[in-house]
């Protein structure tokens with residue numbers, strides 16, 4: 001549990017670093033498209049995390065959104081999968097509702113997941129088979145729910161995208177209502193806390209889901225692709241993170257739609 005404890009201390013320090021850095025000016029740039037933003041703070045926070053981990057555990061590897069570990073193609077040893085700011089658009093526009101996400105895997109197996117809601121200061125964390133916590137409070141197992149009485153978290157981009165949207169539309173139609181927070185990591189946390197019953201994404205990167213999967217599993221939840229397949233840890237995946245009952249109900253909508261399955265296969269190069 002030494003790595004787990006170190007990870008908790010380190011993510012809290014990185015949160016302090018971000019809050020302090022927000023009091024100063026920083027640059028905002030766009031990546032491939034104008035809505036995909038990155039700031040100096042994203043890069044500096046990833047460097048901060050990388051330096052701390054490297055100093056303490058030189059043999060560990062780090063895969064981060066802002067560039068660390070691009071050469072990682074296998075899961076051997078200890079890998080930290082890091083998103084220094086998940087919810088950069090919220091960081092820029094709202095100055096809240098963003099997180100640091102860390103997933104630690106040993107030989108491809110879950111070891112620990114940590115998600116810090118940076119502005120609230122709440123740390124969600126779990127070590128494999130040791131339960132999940134909000135700060136020092138154990139989270140209870142999530143409840144099983146049905147779509148008709150559930151809040152579902154998804155992004156409207158997928159609901160308006162031709163070729164893949166039919167199952168999303170059906171799920172939205174059949175759910176009690178939908179919410180979109182804008183931080184995948186915090187959407188995992190909401191499922192783990194039971195404030196939403198499922199979170200659906202057409203595409204997430206490893207750093208978006210690596211921490212959340214472990215936390216959710218510890219409260220009895222499940223994460224698969226939208227077609228119910230296992231997640232490939234080092235690739236982009238479609239994702240459903242949910243309780244086990246609603247999981248079955250939702251993936252039925254995706255599994256029966258021919259165009260969705262075809263386009264999903266091409267998009268994720270399966």
Ligand code: IPD
Nearest residue numbers: 085086087088089182183184185
């Ligand atoms: C994004 C957020 C967002 C999700 C996107 C992610 P970023 O992460 O998690 O909620 O819908 O797919 O890329 O870019 O803010 O780290």
Ligand code: CA
Nearest residue numbers: 083086087208
């Ligand atoms: Ca992210």
Ligand code: CA
Nearest residue numbers: 065083085086
């Ligand atoms: Ca990010």
